[in-house]
Amino acid sequence: MTSIINHSSDATHAYLGYRLQALYTLYRILQQEEPPHIFQPEGSEDLAVYDNEHHLLEVIQVKQRSSSLSLSSFDPEKPNSFFYRAWSELEWNPSVLITIVAFGAVGPELSNALKNSGSDRTNVVGKIENYGHLSKAKATEVIDRAILQPVDILQS
Numbered sequence: 001m002t003s004i005i006n007h008s009s010d011a012t013h014a015y016l017g018y019r020l021q022a023l024y025t026l027y028r029i030l031q032q033e034e035p036p037h038i039f040q041p042e043g044s045e046d047l048a049v050y051d052n053e054h055h056l057l058e059v060i061q062v063k064q065r066s067s068s069l070s071l072s073s074f075d076p077e078k079p080n081s082f083f084y085r086a087w088s089e090l091e092w093n094p095s096v097l098i099t100i101v102a103f104g105a106v107g108p109e110l111s112n113a114l115k116n117s118g119s120d121r122t123n124v125v126g127k128i129e130n131y132g133h134l135s136k137a138k139a140t141e142v143i144d145r146a147i148l149q150p151v152d153i154l155q156s
Helices: 013-031 083-092 109-114 121-128 136-145
Strands: 038-042 047-050 056-064 097-103 146-151
Touching: 013 038, 013 047, 013 056, 038 136, 056 083, 083 097, 097 136, 109 121, 109 146, 121 136, 136 146
Parallel strands: 056 097, 097 146
Antiparallel strands: 038 047, 047 056
16 A cells, blocks of 8 residues: 655654554555455554454554664563564464554564565564563464555655
8 A cells, every 4th residue: 555644743653653543444444345344443453354244354553653663663572562462363363364554664674574584584583582472483473474564655
């Protein structure tokens, strides 16, 4: 998805983050295909998408950073941060999609880890494992299943 979003430089990070979450949610609602889905902001992650029978299809984490998005942006040292919540969703529903929407730049290590197998993926999995909240196998599954969706922002 490519968007043009104009925002003032004096907006607080929290306000801007909520605004981008709302705009992304609206975008997804307007872009949905048949059959229509149910969208729940601030449910499972920033946005949860369910089918008409209330089965969870996708969890979405929306990130906006003034600096490049990196692993530390997700607070992996905390026991209930994104990667651990994502694992919990996968444990209950192995077919759920895990989407990370990034407004702004994404650091090369995280970007490569989420797009390709290789040393960056191994490094990111190792860092998550080292915090002691997820095993290597669980961290690998989350990273393998996560989809990075960068969004271009043009500022005025």
